[in-house]
Amino acid sequence: MTAETPTLVRIAPSILSADFAALGQEVRAIEAAGADWVHIDVMDGHFVPNLTIGPAVVKALRPHSTLPFDVHLMISPVDGFLDAFAAAGADIITVHPEAGPHIHRSVQHIKSLGKQAGVSLNPATPAKMLDYLIDEIDLVLVMSVNPGFGGQSFITSQLRKIEAVRKMIDKSGRDIRLEVDGGIDANTAPQAIAAGADVLVAGTATFKGGPDAYAGNIRRLRGA
Ligand code: DX5
Ligand code: ZN
Numbered sequence: 001m002t003a004e005t006p007t008l009v010r011i012a013p014s015i016l017s018a019d020f021a022a023l024g025q026e027v028r029a030i031e032a033a034g035a036d037w038v039h040i041d042v043m044d045g046h047f048v049p050n051l052t053i054g055p056a057v058v059k060a061l062r063p064h065s066t067l068p069f070d071v072h073l074m075i076s077p078v079d080g081f082l083d084a085f086a087a088a089g090a091d092i093i094t095v096h097p098e099a100g101p102h103i104h105r106s107v108q109h110i111k112s113l114g115k116q117a118g119v120s121l122n123p124a125t126p127a128k129m130l131d132y133l134i135d136e137i138d139l140v141l142v143m144s145v146n147p148g149f150g151g152q153s154f155i156t157s158q159l160r161k162i163e164a165v166r167k168m169i170d171k172s173g174r175d176i177r178l179e180v181d182g183g184i185d186a187n188t189a190p191q192a193i194a195a196g197a198d199v200l201v202a203g204t205a206t207f208k209g210g211p212d213a214y215a216g217n218i219r220r221l222r223g224a
Contacts, residue, residue, distance in 0.1 A: 015203075031065050034215055034218045038070060040071045047078075073096070078100045082113065096120045103133065107133060138175075154191075163196055166178055178196055179198075184202040
């Protein structure tokens with residue numbers, strides 16, 4: 001694991017909303033602006049209707065930041081790519097249960113690579129899916145939009161799911177992050193935090209206004 005600032009709520013800017021022609025610079029800029037993690041959205045045009053970046057880009061970005069790389073895989077079948085993302089420099093690797101035949105095995109595989117394992121729940125995927133995974137995982141990612149694109153509106157029903165997952169985590173007594181992804185802005189961030197989230201992904205809300213605005217944008221998301 002690489003260095004990170006200890007904070008109550010972590011902000012993980014999604015570089016999906018960054019300038020793709022200047023990704024290295026963008027990652028350096030969000031680190032300087034106070035980001036805690038770098039959220040990297042990997043999409044395959046099949047599991048989700050959009051195509052983004054692969055392990056080569058993750059590897060190219062690695063020297064540009066000491067922050068944890070939070071790699072969100074929206075690709076199917078996912079298992080064949082876990083090694084490549086681990087080798088490229090991912091610290092946390094998050095998978096969707098719908099993206100492979102055996103989510104428990106995918107989680108075990110990620111752990112065997114020495115990485116933190118996350119499981120992501122789509123808006124219609126129940127929290128119950130975690131019943132037999134909670135003792136293995138390091139992170140739960142609640143999708144508050146349908147995966148595929150930045151700039152969508154927060155789906156309010158997911159607040160109930162965040163609350164349910166928070167209870168499961170607390171009951172487990174394990175050190176598990178609860179991350180929320182999609183439509184996070186200055187209005188929805190406090191709602192997600194109140195429901196129990198401790199990591200907020202934010203693409204649009206971080207990168208709007210260009211590099212000079214990043215520090216203020218991140219501060220507003222923290223509610224500071
Ligand atoms: C959606 C991605 C998100 C997305 C968030 O599939 O997983 O990380 O980039 O973007 P905003 O913050 O713009 O909703
Ligand atoms: Zn994401």
